[in-house]
Amino acid sequence: MSAPTTPTLLYLDNVTVTFDGFRALNALSLAIDHHEMRAIIGPNGAGKTTMMDVITGKAKPDDGQAVFDGSHDLTALDEATIAELGIGRKFQTPTVFEHHTVEDNILLALKADRRPFSALLSRRDKVERERIDALLERVRLNRHRHRLAAELSHGQKQWLEIGMLLAQEPKLLLVDEPAAGMTDQETADTADLLRDIAKTRAVVVVEHDMTFVRDLGVKVTCLHEGSVLAEGPLDVVSANERVIEVYLGR
Amino acid sequence: MSTIINRQAVVVLVLLALAAIVIPAMNLAAAPGSVFHLSDHLVPLFGKYLCFALLALSVDLVWGFCGILSLGHGAFFALGGYAMGMYLMRQVGSRGVYADPVLPDFMVFLNWKELPWFWEGFNHFPYALLMILAVPGALAFVFGWFAFRSRVTGVYLSIMTQAMTFALMLAFFRNDMGFGGNNGLTDFKDILGFSVQAKSTRIALFVLSVAALAAGYVLCRWVVSSKLGKVVVAIRDAESRTRFLGYHVEQYKLVVFTLSAMLAGVAGALYVPQVGIINPGEFAPANSIEAVIWVAVGGRGTLAGAILGALVVNAGKTWFTGAVPEYWLFALGGLFVLVTLFMPTGILGAADKVWKRLRSRPEDTRGELASQAAE
Numbered sequence: 001m002s003a004p005t006t007p008t009l010l011y012l013d014n015v016t017v018t019f020d021g022f023r024a025l026n027a028l029s030l031a032i033d034h035h036e037m038r039a040i041i042g043p044n045g046a047g048k049t050t051m052m053d054v055i056t057g058k059a060k061p062d063d064g065q066a067v068f069d070g071s072h073d074l075t076a077l078d079e080a081t082i083a084e085l086g087i088g089r090k091f092q093t094p095t096v097f098e099h100h101t102v103e104d105n106i107l108l109a110l111k112a113d114r115r116p117f118s119a120l121l122s123r124r125d126k127v128e129r130e131r132i133d134a135l136l137e138r139v140r141l142n143r144h145r146h147r148l149a150a151e152l153s154h155g156q157k158q159w160l161e162i163g164m165l166l167a168q169e170p171k172l173l174l175v176d177e178p179a180a181g182m183t184d185q186e187t188a189d190t191a192d193l194l195r196d197i198a199k200t201r202a203v204v205v206v207e208h209d210m211t212f213v214r215d216l217g218v219k220v221t222c223l224h225e226g227s228v229l230a231e232g233p234l235d236v237v238s239a240n241e242r243v244i245e246v247y248l249g250r
Numbered sequence: 251m252s253t254i255i256n257r258q259a260v261v262v263l264v265l266l267a268l269a270a271i272v273i274p275a276m277n278l279a280a281a282p283g284s285v286f287h288l289s290d291h292l293v294p295l296f297g298k299y300l301c302f303a304l305l306a307l308s309v310d311l312v313w314g315f316c317g318i319l320s321l322g323h324g325a326f327f328a329l330g331g332y333a334m335g336m337y338l339m340r341q342v343g344s345r346g347v348y349a350d351p352v353l354p355d356f357m358v359f360l361n362w363k364e365l366p367w368f369w370e371g372f373n374h375f376p377y378a379l380l381m382i383l384a385v386p387g388a389l390a391f392v393f394g395w396f397a398f399r400s401r402v403t404g405v406y407l408s409i410m411t412q413a414m415t416f417a418l419m420l421a422f423f424r425n426d427m428g429f430g431g432n433n434g435l436t437d438f439k440d441i442l443g444f445s446v447q448a449k450s451t452r453i454a455l456f457v458l459s460v461a462a463l464a465a466g467y468v469l470c471r472w473v474v475s476s477k478l479g480k481v482v483v484a485i486r487d488a489e490s491r492t493r494f495l496g497y498h499v500e501q502y503k504l505v506v507f508t509l510s511a512m513l514a515g516v517a518g519a520l521y522v523p524q525v526g527i528i529n530p531g532e533f534a535p536a537n538s539i540e541a542v543i544w545v546a547v548g549g550r551g552t553l554a555g556a557i558l559g560a561l562v563v564n565a566g567k568t569w570f571t572g573a574v575p576e577y578w579l580f581a582l583g584g585l586f587v588l589v590t591l592f593m594p595t596g597i598l599g600a601a602d603k604v605w606k607r608l609r610s611r612p613e614d615t616r617g618e619l620a621s622q623a624a625e
Contacts, residue, residue: 056494058490078493078498079490079493079494080493080497080498081496081498083493083495083496084496088494091491095488095490095491096488097484097487097491098487098488099483099487100480100483100484100487104480107477107480108477108480108481108484108492108495109495114496114497114498115501116478116481116501116502116505117478117505119476119477119478119481119502120473120476120477120478120505121476122476122477164495168495168496
């Protein structure tokens with residue numbers, strides 16, 4: 001059997017994941033194109049997080065294929081290797097290194113040689129410093145660069161984590177509920193930031209907040225019980241009878 | 251604060267340099283009977299404390315910075331000690347009780363005819379030196395390779411490290427292991443041609459212990475202030491985040507764990523000629539737990555705190571076991587409970603907090619005065 005390849009950036013085919021008999025993903029198929037932004041919606045337990053786990057190597061499917069950027073078989077690789085291939089992941093609750101400064105958080109995420117001995121001998125050079133400056137500027141944390149990440153507000157931590165994702169220079173960003181716990185202004189700014197990012201990279205956003213999804217204005221995939229229920233522009237998906245039934249709870 | 255020699259390091263190194271000068275001077279130069287005189291038995295005792303401080307430093311590197319609570323670091327210390335002990339045994343030569351030119355006494359006693367293969371080479375000091383680093387390092391590498399790859403963490407890993415040191419203790423108790431059974435290795439005569447009993451040798455060993463501790467401290471400072479050190483702290487605080495950034499967490503843990511085991515081995519090697527014996531009791535699980543207590547008392551994740559904790563607790567132990575020996579274990583247990591409850595960041599962390607409060611108070615009052623004036 002020859003290795004599967006994909007013309008799209010990410011290709012999930014017939015992916016099934018079971019936990020103790022519970023099918024978290026049920027023959028899920030999904031394709032994400034280069035430089036595409038996609039919103040994933042669906043009720044709790046629809047399999048959104050499990051799907052991210054499969055793509056990032058945290059969960060191994062029982063069946064199906066997950067192929068990234070040509071012919072990389074994601075089901076055979078561990079998290080760190082997948083991250084190095086160019087997939088960045090933002091967790092639902094902001095996860096940053098609380099005991100490091102904002103600047104060091106970005107430094108650790110910067111695309112660079114990840115081997116221990118290279119890290120031991122690495123020195124911060126001018127190029128790296130400029131990249132850190134640019135990233136801090138982009139996520140508006142320049143003024144806070146010397147503060148510990150633990151001292152940041154919830155919204156700032158979300159943005160720091162997005163900044164760390166960008167520092168990795170991934171081809172694909174997986175963003176889990178970026179608007180959770182944010183003020184209206186922050187939510188709108190986050191939508192702007194993600195749209196800007198999607199000009200050069202593929203972005204998959206999992207979100208509950210419908211206003212936010214509308215703000216993004218992109219193709220929407222609705223998951224239900226581990227498979228795709230509907231796909232298309234938000235207006236079409238939200239008009240779908242089945243989607244209204246399962247998702248809007250009518 | 252990413253410089254290797256920060257303010258804390260300057261203080262530590264100056265104090266160590268002072269110890270290396272003052273303690274030998276008090277022993278050699280001050281007249282016996284004067285208040286400044288240090289009696290001969292105290293020099294190797296202080297040397298022993300320094301070896302424990304180096305062990306504490308190695309525990310702090312893995313526990314304080316990488317979050318790996320090793321309850322088996324005593325094993326690496328003991329292995330380094332045995333490597334040194336084997337060298338010292340081979341130096342005895344025909345001066346042993348049975349006067350065999352090659353075989354140590356216990357082997358003659360067991361009626362062995364020839365030296366086991368793993369004793370070969372230990373008559374050469376450079377080879378012994380290599381083994382002091384290589385044996386603990388290799389054990390840590392193999393143990394860590396399996397444990398970290400399988401993602402064993404937290405309390406499970408701690409239990410495995412306890413099991414490791416316990417298993418080694420049982421093995422070294424056996425006579426047919428070839429390490430002197432429960433008597434261990436003792437009755438050393440000389441090291442590099444100098445008598446281990448001689449006053450000058452003891453002073454030299456003390457100064458070497460200071461130097462080893464200082465070198466170990468600078469090495470640890472280098473590691474924790476490098477980018478590798480930052481990754482290691484990141485692993486401690488958010489392991490999966492670090493993994494999703496593309497770091498192979500198990501490789502980093504392995505590097506730090508192995509380096510730490512080698513430091514512990516050096517500590518054990520310096521300990522043995524100063525106390526004059528190494529036996530399987532050094533593998534006892536309680537020893538490893540004690541080392542963790544030193545670090546907790548001094549202040550985890552600070553390096554200097556580990557050194558301070560080892561010195562304070564061991565000085566306390568010497569005093570207690572002399573004055574009221576039956577209460578020592580209660581005192582140690584009580585100390586651990588008190589520190590955990592009231593000083594979770596150890597002596598150094600608590601001192602730091604007090605220092606910061608003292609420094610910020612004048613500014614606060616100034617601020618208050620200014621606002622009062624404004625009103």
